[in-house]
Amino acid sequence: MSALNPANAAPMPARRRSPWRSRVVIYGLLLIFAVLYLMPLVVMVMTSLKPMSEITGGNMFALPHDLTFEAWAKAWGTTCVGLTCAGIKGYFWNSIKMVVPAVFISTMLGALNGYVLTKWRFAGHRMVFGLMLFACFIPYQSVLIPMAVILGKLGYIGMNLKDMTGYSFGFGNATANLVLVHVVYGLGFTTLFFRNYYAAFPTELIKAAQIDGASFFQIFRRILLPNSAPIFIVTVIYQFTNIWNDFLFGSTFAAGDNAPMTVALNNVVNTSTGVIEYNVNMAAAIIAAAPTLFVYIVAGRYFVRGLMAGAVKG
């Protein structure tokens, strides 16, 4: 190196490397980590496409020799979850039926909370927001028992309603219960997201709408919501991922046929009888992960943008 020789050092900055070398290091590292992160997924996809004979006898990293989608079909339609052998499809729809309303309700309520906490400030609004923030730090486990008690009471109401009217109005329904649990648990986060976004939203627009004669909800629907796309996407992705991936609440409050996808997946994989069908397990796992993956791919670029938008002003 010229730097070691003082006489030659003057014209050239010390320890200067040619640019391509640092490029190689950077891209090399990126490649290594990309491979590291993608490896499990690659193995899962490959395993799910192999017949059992190839899995038991062969190398995990070997490409499938006899490509087959049988495992996928079995995972979806006929594999045994617990005692029933009708595949995971029912549980997939269970999850959808739970996630869509839970995400929608928690996001809308979060938006409404953010709107009130920033644009209709009342005495003690800081305190209320602080308490809602606190909800973000409550561990899942500590909610279980009080929640069980509440859901038990709701179930009791549902039974009484059914006795009186012949219809339970969703009280005591396992999916409705899970929606309630996830809405309550997610409210802290959605409120935080929307409050921070709306704090930077110009208050003059609200005042102008007030003078124009718009009501509380008209302002929310016509002015605020149409201008909330970035934070909406962030919140939806966040809530969707969290609720879809939840296992604890699902396994605690929804048993048997009402269980969400994650619980069903566990029951497929943790079977104690017969041969462990790795290919079916892998296919089921990929099916279970697909919706979140899909949501990220579709809306992912808004995710980062929206997080930034909310982060600038607090």
Place this chain on the structure above:
Amino acid sequence: MAFLEISALRKRFGNVDVLKGIDITLDKGGFLVLVGPSGCGKSTLLNTIAGLESISSGTISVEGQQINDLHPSKRDIAMVFQSYALYPNMSVAENIAFGMEMRGVPKDERDKAVAEVAKTLQIVPLLGRRPSQLSGGQRQRVAMGRALVRQPRVFLFDEPLSNLDAKLRVDMRVEIKRLHQRTGTTIVYVTHDQIEAMTLATRIAVLKDGELQQVGTPYEVYNSPANLFVADFMGSPSMNLLDGTVDKSNGAAQVVIVHPGSEPLRFPVPTSADVSQLANGAKVIFGIRPEAVNDLEGTDRNAKNIATFDGLVDIVEPAGSDTYVVTSLAGREVTARMRADVNVHRGQNQTFAFNLDKAVLFNPETTQRIGA
């Protein structure tokens, strides 16, 4: 009965008095400008008229109807905001029509009203655009259109020109004035720019620390400021203020200004002030606008009383249309507004003439102007 009447209006935030008993009246078709330094409460006052902020006590009435407990939308007012507050998700036409839509005006009527306003403001080609696609001046127009379309009883403007560049600001100022003259609407306008206040207003209200300093026509506020604050705040460059005393020892009362290093300057008491109540030797503050200070040649030929003094020229500021010549007298700066082509140089000895017809006196203790 005045069209807009604000009486004994008070506004308290916690234990801070933001507005301390404001009384203002405005006739129909009047243009009231609320002016004052930042933090004086002018925007708060406007917001209370709009109903965006509640008041602690007092009343606000329009055409004899007390409105201070009504919801903003029920007051029949329209407001133009500093940031324009155009709804970013709506087109220009939708922005203008939103207020009517909220009031349940049928679609064809709305469209007609929007088209009419767009023609008045020359924004027809912009109707389909979003606010983000408009320039500052265009947004300003749209914001005015949104206010105009509803034909409210009172228009409120909250520093509407402060976000525009200097040239556009002057253009829009003229446009607002033209709009006012053509439509004859009643306007309350907030600004911290005293030139805007002077040019637009039929009535100016000067505020400071939540207290009304003076309400009057631009002429009154400019030529007969109620106190030292108004005298200093209105006008650019601001009024020259000099310490002096009243001397009644030889017959007619005189103002004496002691200038170190030369004879005291003596001249008759300006006709605007009655000093009969003041004791001999009482202290006063002598105030005179820069345009009433000139060289002898440029002095108003109709002036009845002129006082002259010789001073050293400190600074010459050519401003294009005028030349500001700064000298010092009795330890204070005195600015004279002279002709553009006046031949004055720094360091030269110059005879200055005060046009005493335009001069005023203030009581230094109360800071109030001494009236006639």
